[in-house]
Amino acid sequence: MPTSADNKGKAPACIVPEIALGMDPQVQVTWDLIEPGLDTIMTNFKTGLTFELYMDYYQAAYQYCVQSRNMSTSTNLGMGMGLIGGEPLYYCVEHYFARHLEASKEGSNGLTDEPLLRFYASEWMRYTRGAGIVKNIFSYLDRHWIKTTRENGRKDVYVIFTLALVKWRECMLSHVQQDWRLTEAILKQIEKQRNGDAIDASLLKSVIESFVSLGIDQSDNSNVPHGRPQLDLYRTDFEQRFIAATQAYYERESTAFVAANTVVDYMKKAEVRLKEEDDRIEMYMHPSSRGKLIPVCEWVLIHGHRQLLWDEFQNLLDGEKREDLSRMYLLLQRLPNSEGFAPLLDIFEDHVKRMGLAAVEKAAGASPDSIEAEAYVEALLQVHSQNMSVVNEALRGDPAFVASMDKACREFINRNKATGSASSKSPELLARHTDSLLKKSNKNAAEASLEEALNQVMILFKYLEDKDVFQKFYSVSLSRRLVHFTSASDDAESSMISKLKEACGFEYTQKLARMFADMEVSKSLNDKFKEKMAATHDKAELDIDFYCLVLANGVWPLSQTTTDFVIPTELQPSYKRFEGFYSNQHSGRKLQWCWHLSRNDIRTSGFNQKYVFQVSTFQAAILLQFNTSDTLTFDEIQKATGLAPNTLKGNLALLVKAKVLQEVDESYSVNNGFKSKKLRVNLNLPIKSEQKTESKDVMKTVDDDRRLLLDACIVRIMKARKTLKHAQLIQEVITLMATRFQPKVPEIKKAIDSLIDKDYLERVEDSRDTYAYVA
Template sequence: MPPVGKGSDLPPPDDLEATWRFLLDGIEVMMSKLTQGMDYPRYMKLYTVAYDYCTSSRMSSSGKMALGASFNKSMGANLVGADLYERIKQYFRQHSEHLRKGATDLSDETLLRYYAGEWTQYTQGANYVHRLFVYLNRHWVKREKDEGKKNVYTVYTLALVQWRDYMFRQTQAKNRITDAVLKQIQSQRNGETIDTGLVKKVIDSFVSLGLDENDSVQSNIDLYKAEFESAFISATELYYRTESAAFVAANSVTDYMRKAETRLKEEEDRVEMYLHPATRARLIKKCENALIGAHAQLLWDEFDKLLEADKGDDLYRMYTLLSRIPDGLEPLRRGFEEHVKRKGAAAVEREAGSNVDAMEPAAYVSALLGVHSKFVGVITSAFRSEAGFLAALDKACRVFMNKNKATGDSTSKSPELLAKHTDGLLKKSNKSAEEASLEEDLNQVMVVFKYIEDKDVFQKFYSKMLAKRLVNFASASDDAEASMISKLKETCGFEYTNKLQRMFTDMGLSKELNDSFKEQMNQQYDKSELMDFYALVLANGFWPLSAPTSDFSIPTELLPMYTRFERFYGAKHSGRKLTWLWQLGKTDLSTSYLGHKHIFTTSAYQAAVLLQYNSNDTLTMKELYDSTGLNEQALKGALGALIKSKVLLEKASGGANGEGSSSSAGASTSYSLNMAAKFKKLRMNLNIPMRSETKAETVDVLKTVDEDRRLLLQATVVRIMKARKTLKHAQLVQEVVSQVGSRFQPDVPAVKRAIESLIEKEYLERQEGSRDTLQYLA
């Protein structure tokens, strides 16, 4: 509501000159003498005069409307304001020019204090003046803007425009003010204390002067960017390029990284203290270029030294700095990968020593895991588990875990050693098998397994060793065995572990079968006619067990139980035939020939040999051949352990007593029971495989792997071609390599041989007119 009541001391509403003189006194107080104050009645008089003038209407003597008036049919001429607006505009201009002249001889901090003080007073006064002419703003200014008039503003914005154009934008003034601000910032960077509040006030004025020419209510930061930010960014970049070049010339790289880290933090804080938030991105990018990008090669060159010295804090500092610049981390990832490869190879070489062939599986796996664990820790602490470094670790592990001094050029040695280590963990002989650490040990096995290329080799060795543990009842824990198979299944799928799981099924069925057999024997025979007997019935095709390579004459002591079980099984499963794997049999023989009781744990072949000494103290090789039915290889294998353990003494034909001799024996070589033997243990295990037997097993396993691979490649080719019908030769090779890569890494010639073999078998043919295209034959 407009104020009511007019005193006689107020100017006539239609007298512009009198009105302005009256208003000017009040405006001067508001703009220059605000500290003197103004009472409310006087302010209301000023408001009334301004209102009355803006709402007055008068006609000139010629009947025309006065300048700045408009005509409304219902109200007549009103909204007089143009003359008054021009007077206000002229006042702000003159006032701004006057203030500019006051800054002529000032510089640096003195200039900034003058500018900031006058800016504060000017904007406060302009705000009061703006409220004084609220009616002018709401009506005349609004109408002018609605009609599309340019450069018409509300009174407060008008005041800012005049300050911008006549106080700030005068070239000499704005350059001096900007330079003064930059000097203050440089002083702060040099460690001096400055008035950050003063700097903020000046910079905030730059932002406030960013006015939208089309909308006086809106503002932008164009002026701030043009008149300050660009110069500030350039000065910052120059400052840090100069400082960093001098610092790296006189200090270590690690000291420089700390310096750069500090400087970047200071610039982040500087934005918070007195810069516009929009400056942050551009400022930090320039600082990163000057402090990091310009010296990136220096940091990259230092990286391996920090890794070698295990400088975790410095590695993290380098990582955080280089992560700020494009591609800054990639050289670190490559360097990290090469470093891990070297460390992995060195760890294996150090553990292997000079005798690579005698490398213990547990020591080998421990060396691999030690390197992996160490650098997982480095990635976690120094690189915050960044995906690129984890990928680099994976690449490095795939290299040194598959090919190193212990493996040579063979990719099958590492999975063999891993399988043997796993076998050692899962055997009863493992002292920690009953501890909770066994599960963690198996998890560690899977860490290495993940990087093994020839997973099919591991499968074959593991399957062979699992079969031995089960057949010999040597597993430390059924739960641990099941857990390991579950881990392998999760990693490689159901097909990979199908046969392993079937082995456990057979073990359960065998227990039920033997319980039933034992119950029937107890019903039919007297206990004196029975012996402890347990036969594992294992499904052919699921167990990696081979038929005997030698004939075998079943000892008379075992024959009754053998015959009874054959008859029992035949009655229970009509039509099935049992193949007895005597080479895997195990017996406990009770002896008393040394004057007191001993129990020998032997193989079935060893038992057949020793049982011959119930009636003889000395037998020749030929006599043992005839009595046991074993061929030369099997018999020598049985005798080897008996001689080594000093149960038997070997005497070569025509020579002296050759106790423990390893020379080749003829048919007339004799073997005597060692009647003078002294054994410290009452129970002795004589069923110890010879080193030659272990090597032969390894060769057999690898032969099986080669054959399985050949068949798998052919099956994969057929599966792909059956689905695709026609395919380019090169593309087929690529797809086969991709599909079988989870089991082993095939070489291209092997895939090509598989394709040629299928062409010969007429599963595939080359397409006429395009020899590099293959076609599937249904």
């Protein structure tokens, strides 16, 4: 064959393979007409081929296929293919492609690296473009003889364009891939690009895409008609070696980089490298490589140095480095099965817990037992808010980190320096804080800010283990706000109850809702009372504005005091009129008066200005005694009011502290020099001794309620299950009670024993750790 520069890329003219001549000598005539045109098409089709010549070549191929139908071989006749000829012409085309590629093979000799890539890409583009036109010339052959032959099982026959690809793979590719010459040239260019040098990405794209196009499954002709490629060649000749080279490259680079740079710098480097590899796939690789390349990069760059990242996590948390925390999260997130996060979850949980404990200790100062509710709640919320923003911003709101934070919050909120060993302290302080929010005295009582503050309360509420303690303290404070008309907003009160109902269910808030119903009933009752009094009494007789709340016993958490309180003379008429009115309205009902919760407004006339004192009924009874006496002893006041010594002592102390009264030698008198900037002076302040007693009373109620709840819960479970093992019963009780409180195992055991004694349960004789329900 010719090898001169002038004939490079041109096959010798009009050569017909012997196998074709043996089938039909007349094929030589047709081939002599067609082959010169193929030379033009395969070397310089843009300038050397006219439409007229193209049609001449097409007609020659077509006429041969039609006219040679009786020249088929005996093999073809046996296969039922004698009506359409074309096999000799097919072998001519196959032989031509092979001869044509000899010049390309020779041209590639001695080339390596980028020159080899450029030569290969140029030859590939010229060859495939030419083959695309050649297939059109032989389209009749494609549609008839080749189609029929394939359908009859010939696996070595292809449509013309696929035949061209098969010959390129057999002749050209196998030649340039000796010692992986072409693949190594690609890998060197990729390494240059990774090292920061500029390369021709389109060149690599052209060469690599040829591997995809040449992936013809020669054992399965079903893929041949449309030239649909397989990826076997792409994977064996390029992808496998590329992945191995990538792993080796990043193992070397990452090891050297971490030895000379900070962890944060390494994370930035890894982030950039992963982005580069993803872009590399877009630039010149088959998309299927992403599923293999990226995991290998992640394994080397992240998994291989995960301990380094884990060790840095605490430093980033301590330094509030949210951008770097986010970077670390996104890197470790790439590892399978969340294995990158496992150690970090424990670190984060411990970090949040330590922050919470430190914040409470700082807020408590030297007196943790008397920490203010507002300071306590603010400290807890600050820790929660700070770490929640870390989770949302840096850790993408990952549920695993949310769970770790919840676990830490539950721990430090229920057990810290302020609570000591009493898990009831946090619910009590949170309830007192909520009370301050919902009072009229709240400076931030604007609707929007109040609603947000209540939402903040519910954030902490969900972490409380003893939610029943919160309920009791909240009930007490709610009852006082309602009784004293100090609620900042009815809407806010309703909103808070709705939030509690959503969190704990209807039963949790049932009594709270009943309180509001009682308030509405009382309003209606007082309206009727006023109408009745206005109709039956002169206006002069009704000189006191009397309003009475009638509250259902058992709903309101109001303590009943046994006292011999003497109702002041000034209040007697109003008191008796209401008693009579109520008796007529509700025959058979008896009112129990809660004087310790009542309040009064008293106008003064003995000071330099006229003041209105806001006082409790007990304080009013004390002050009214000084209308008839200038000086009174403790015993005289006690006898006149009927108050218990401790109650009287506390109320006198408040009045002396407010400088309304003065004490001299165990005698009390009005301080005529009393002055105040406010004309309305609130003297109805809580007495510390009463607050302490109230806390004890609430906790006693909680303990009593818990015993009843445990009994009811156990009976309900056993009634449904009939028999149950001890461990299962304990677990079910803990689960069901979780929305109210965390019962201790000894408490549950004690309740079980009590129910056995009461014949609600019994032990199964042949299984002592199993209980049975007694119907």
